[in-house]
Amino acid sequence: MMISQISVTFGSQAILEQIMYKYPERNLALFSAAGNAHGMQLVDYSGLDSIFTSPVVYRVNAHAGTDDWTHYIDYIEVNPGKEQRQVLDAQVSNFMSNPATPKGLTGVYYLTAANNSDSRILLTLWNDHYDCLQWEDGTQNAFIAYDNFKNDLGADYHEVGYQRFQPKA
Numbered sequence: 001m002m003i004s005q006i007s008v009t010f011g012s013q014a015i016l017e018q019i020m021y022k023y024p025e026r027n028l029a030l031f032s033a034a035g036n037a038h039g040m041q042l043v044d045y046s047g048l049d050s051i052f053t054s055p056v057v058y059r060v061n062a063h064a065g066t067d068d069w070t071h072y073i074d075y076i077e078v079n080p081g082k083e084q085r086q087v088l089d090a091q092v093s094n095f096m097s098n099p100a101t102p103k104g105l106t107g108v109y110y111l112t113a114a115n116n117s118d119s120r121i122l123l124t125l126w127n128d129h130y131d132c133l134q135w136e137d138g139t140q141n142a143f144i145a146y147d148n149f150k151n152d153l154g155a156d157y158h159e160v161g162y163q164r165f166q167p168k169a
Contacts (some may be wrong), residue, residue: 002063003047006111006123007055016042017167023051029069031162034129041162045069058111058121064096065107065125072126074161076144079119079154088120091143102140104131132161 009016013030019042020028027046033039044050045067050057080088092110107125112118122144126132135141142148149155 002060003045004060005047005050005114006058006060006109007044007050007052008058009042009052009055010039011042013040013165013167016040019051020167026051027067027069030165030167031073032165034072034161034163040165043069043073057114058109058123059114060109060111062093062096062110063108065101065105068106068125068127069164071106071164072129072132072161073164074124074126074132074159075121076124076159077113077119077121077157078144078149079116079156080149081152081154082118084149084152084155085118085120088143092120092122095140095143102131102135102138104128105135129161129163 009019016030020030026044026048029043029045031041031043033041042052044052047060078088096108096110104127105124106127109123111121111123113121124132136145146157146159149157
């Protein structure tokens with residue numbers, strides 16, 4: 001059964017680990033920002049209502065692959081205009097149904113922000129950061145590449161990746 005939502009919150013390692021220990025029955029994964037980004041992110045992929053005080057909630061529109069949240073995740077968020085959104089939706093559907101997945105890709109979620117139904121977020125799950133970088137440099141991601149949206153000032157293109165962080169027991 002596909003989950004209907006993913007919730008995310010941000011904060012310090014100590015605060016996010018407290019939440020993890022308080023809710024051991026939830027599917028929670030702690031991530032540290034990769035690259036030049038800073039901060040920690042706690043992802044609740046249980047599909048249940050958010051337990052976070054200040055959550056960012058995403059509705060799951062489609063899912064492919066497995067739920068392997070153990071390594072690296074990458075978000076590409078864009079707010080395309082209506083026509084471009086329809087094209088993007090079709091292209092993402094084609095990508096998600098293509099059996100020839102990029103090396104290291106374990107799962108894909110296609111999301112919308114709960115507070116903005118025009119947003120589109122491609123959340124990809126990877127074996128490692130390098131595999132994601134290889135995909136971004138290749139042609140398989142052309143449908144969601146920045147170049148498609150750079151002339152649309154309202155698109156607000158944003159990409160960020162996170163490395164799984166294992167708290168000390």
